[in-house]
Amino acid sequence: MNVSETSPETTTAQSTSWLEVRAEFLRRINERVWIPGEAIPNEAELAQELDCARATVNRALRDLAEKGLVTRKRRAGTRVKLNPPAHVTLQIPIYREEIEEKGMAYRHVILQREITIPPNVIRHRLDLAEGSMALSITTMHLGDGRPYALDQRWINLSTVVEAASCNFDRISPNEWLVQNAPYSHGDIAFFAENASQTVAEHLGVNSGDALLVLDRLTWRNQSSITTTRISFAPGHRILTGI
Amino acid sequence: MNVSETSPETTTAQSTSWLEVRAEFLRRINERVWIPGEAIPNEAELAQELDCARATVNRALRDLAEKGLVTRKRRAGTRVKLNPPAHVTLQIPIYREEIEEKGMAYRHVILQREITIPPNVIRHRLDLAEGSMALSITTMHLGDGRPYALDQRWINLSTVVEAASCNFDRISPNEWLVQNAPYSHGDIAFFAENASQTVAEHLGVNSGDALLVLDRLTWRNQSSITTTRISFAPGHRILTGI
């Protein structure tokens, strides 16, 4: 890339790279050289100006589009977004790994395990026929012996047949499913909830304490796999960068 | 791509594409044709097998690596991850847009605005010199007249000079900063908190109610821009897909 015409001090003697191209584009966006809402030159022109292949410009612009900084449409060209949305990527962890990464000793306890007819809310969520059974499991994840998260889960046994014969003593349902029931898609919801009496007792906190709760439902193609509610111990924070 | 040798029913008569290649790789991962933890053939071999260019294989594998399904290392090759982590992408919205998308009428109210010396916690977070001033603003975002989120914010006036002369009547600090103070990076934290007396009064809820809270701190290169705490009204859920 050669940007010496527009910014001599930015010039690098090194070989061109899509990261440099992207950095130059970012500079133009941030310094309002390219006006928000306006179209920028097309790929071919930019490639010529920066003295690189169109594919390199394409790679840089595709990256900016994924980040939501520009909009790209065939024929219409590429535009700088007016309100660039902030995107955050969270990693939904395996609790054992998350706890061990914090330097704590991990342990899990199965508080309850039962094959039974689920309540209607769960039945609909898992898209089960009326009267069919499912596996209900409640797991406590502990870090250094202290409650970390309570996992209240239902597993669809027609999708994950092998789960019925697994007692989850050595490996938690969370980790077992990650390894044995690959999913194609799912939904996640975060919210805050005052601890109910029973959840409070499990977590060893006061009823009414604010808990961060995560609901998840996963599918393999058209078949539901599992739905779970994770209630984190009070004070739990989910951290990430932008 | 030509996958007829391994799965006749998957064969497409259409032209090859990296999406088809990725789909085939996904199939091999999900059906355990490629064993978790094991290395898969290198790009050149796969390109030959699938009868496409190495760049196409590269594109597909790069995508799977971004999704966390495989690990790629030079010289070491590509491996299927043992515990594929679930990734979630959240969009940190402009509250006006989020509220209007829900079909509600948006309005914001500035509850407090003051240029003053921030408390030490904020001063350190914004990396300000002792004794320097900052702009404190409290904003309420309303949907159909009902409290939606409370925004308690501090703005670094040395980075965003123009903010000092803006009263934020027509446009909320949230939206104004998105449009006028592009950031390079930042940190975000989610957690749950029992509503304090004052926050509860602002949101019109009971003290002690569980609230979902979002803390954010953004930077432009080495200079802090703003730090904000968003307290959502009770029952607020953050939804997303996997």
Next chain:
DNA sequence: TAGTGGTCTAGACCACCGC
């Protein structure tokens, strides 16, 4: 040090869709 992924290039064809 050799093998792997990472990237760039030049050229090409195509799908889409504003005009």
Next chain:
DNA sequence: CGGTGGTCTAGACCACTAG
């Protein structure tokens, strides 16, 4: 219709790193 981005290809060189 024609211009734009989306993608593929074949070949090449390079950076990294496991062994």
